[in-house]
Amino acid sequence: xxxxxxxxxxxxxxxxxxxxxxxxxxxxxxxxxxxxxxxxxxxxxxxxxxxxxxxxxxxxxxxxxxxxxxxxxxxxxxxxxxxxxxxxxxxxxxxxxxxxxxxxxxxxxxxxxxxxxxxxxxxxxxxxxxxxxxxxxxxxxxxxxxxxxxxxxxxxxxxxxxxxxxxxxxxxxxxxxxxxxxxxxxxxxxxxxxxxxxxxxxxxxxxxxxxxxxxxxxxxxxxxxxxxxxxxxxxxxxxxxxxxxxxxxxxxxxxxxxxxxxxxx
Numbered sequence: 129x130x131x132x133x134x135x136x137x138x139x140x141x142x143x144x145x146x147x148x149x150x151x152x153x154x155x156x157x158x159x160x161x162x163x164x165x166x167x168x169x170x171x172x173x174x175x176x177x178x179x180x181x182x183x184x185x186x187x188x189x190x191x192x193x194x195x196x197x198x199x200x201x202x203x204x205x206x207x208x209x210x211x212x213x214x215x216x217x218x219x220x221x222x223x224x225x226x227x228x229x230x231x232x233x234x235x236x237x238x239x240x241x242x243x244x245x246x247x248x249x250x251x252x253x254x255x256x257x258x259x260x261x262x263x264x265x266x267x268x269x270x271x272x273x274x275x276x277x278x279x280x281x282x283x284x285x286x287x288x289x290x291x292x293x294x295x296x297x298x299x300x301x302x303x304x305x306x307x308x309x310x311x312x313x314x315x316x317x318x319x320x321x322x323x324x325x326x327x328x329x330x331x332x333x334x335x336x337x338x339x340x341x342x343x344x345x346x347x348x349x350x351x352x353x354x355x356x357x358x359x360x361x362x363x364x365x366x367x368x369x370x371x372x373x374x375x376x377x378x379x380x381x382x383x384x385x386x387x388x389x390x391x392x393x
Contacts, residue, residue, distance in 0.1 A: 130210065135189070135236065136244050136259045142184055143232050146177050147250040150217070154227055170220060174198055177216035177232065185212055195368075197341040207240040207367060215341035219317030227251065233319035235344025237367065245348025247323040256323040256349055264352035266327055273354045276379035277331050279387075282309040285321040285333035296336040296372075301391045305334075305384060318373075322346025325375055326353050332376030332384060334360060340367045347375070356381040360388055 150173055159172040178196045185192055192210045194201030204211065212234060217223050219230030228251040236244040245264075247256040256271075258264035264271040284306070291299045291306055306312055313330060315321050318338050324330045326349035344367060347357050357365060357375035362385050365371050374385060 130238070132243060132259065136257075138188070139234055139236065139244055139246055140255065140257060142181065143234060143246050143248045144255065146180055146216070146232055147248050147253075149180065150177060150232070150250050158224065160224060170198060171217070171224065173223070174217045174220060175200070178214060181212070181214050181216070181234075195340060197339065204368060207237055209239065210243075211237045213237065213340050213344035213367065215319060215345075218319040218342060219315070222316045229315050229317055229320065231317050231319045231323070233341065233345035235340075235346075235348050235367075237344070240367065242344070242348035242351055245345040245351075247319045247345045247349065249320060249323075256326065256345075258326075258349045258352040260348070260351065262352070264326055264349045271327050271349075271353050274326075274328060274377035276377055279305070279308050279380060279383050280310060282331040282376075282380050283329075284309045284312050285314065285325065285330045286312050287314045287335060290334070290336055294336075301388065302334070304391060305387060318342040319346050322357075322375055323349055325377075326350050326355060332374070332380045334372075334374050334384065336360065336372045337370055338373050339370050343371070343373055343375075350375060354378065358385070360385070362389070 153173045161170050175198050178198045178200050182194055182201055185194055193204055194212045195204050196214045215233040217230050218233050222229040232248045234246045243260045245258045254266055256266050291303050321333045323346055325333050350357055356378050360372040360374045
């Protein structure tokens with residue numbers, strides 16, 4: 129029988145240890161490479177942090193699978209069994225340019241169901257964490273259930289890319305929403321932005337393209353505070369492929385989804 133409290137404690141200790149390693153590395157010169165485009169960066173620290181988790185997990189939980197952003201884990205065709213979905217540094221551009229507003233994100237699933245979620249803001253030393261059925265926390269502080277707010281009161285997480293000319297969506301679809309909400313924010317780290325929604329610092333988050341390692345940890349946090357997450361078309365997220373993501377408290381999620389679908393027609 130799986131000892132989930134042990135895995136939960138283990139994951140918290142591992143992510144804090146990884147965070148300390150990243151903080152130490154900030155004093156050293158980074159080796160920076162580009163991936164799909166000049167804005168898609170990877171550093172030696174991304175790769176080393178992912179490898180740190182992989183070596184630990186394979187040593188201590190040899191039957192678990194690992195899906196990591198930098199491709200050093202397993203090639204998975206399904207979410208059968210226990211799967212760790214890891215983003216060693218979410219917000220690499222921020223990491224390179226600002227030395228802040230980046231996070232380590234881990235989602236642990238069992239047969240496709242979220243069991244443990246962690247998002248660690250390394251510089252602020254804020255660990256957002258949750259285990260299924262046990263609530264969500266920021267460090268030792270419990271996160272309250274999300275409260276409904278109107279669109280006009282909403283602080284919305286959105287990247288300006290989606291309301292300017294781009295390859296994925298007509299910018300006019302989301303422009304009316306941006307005009308209606310109280311304010312918008314973009315932190316450059318999807319994991320942090322989802323954690324902020326779970327913590328009530330923002331009310332909703334929308335983006336047209338995220339990978340599983342970007343959203344897995346944050347979605348499990350949202351499960352524990354009554355948050356809702358789907359694609360922007362209202363479909364369930366696929367934790368093995370890229371998705372659009374709409375997340376928020378249930379009232380705002382429903383309103384944004386309805387208005388998005390109406391604008392899209």
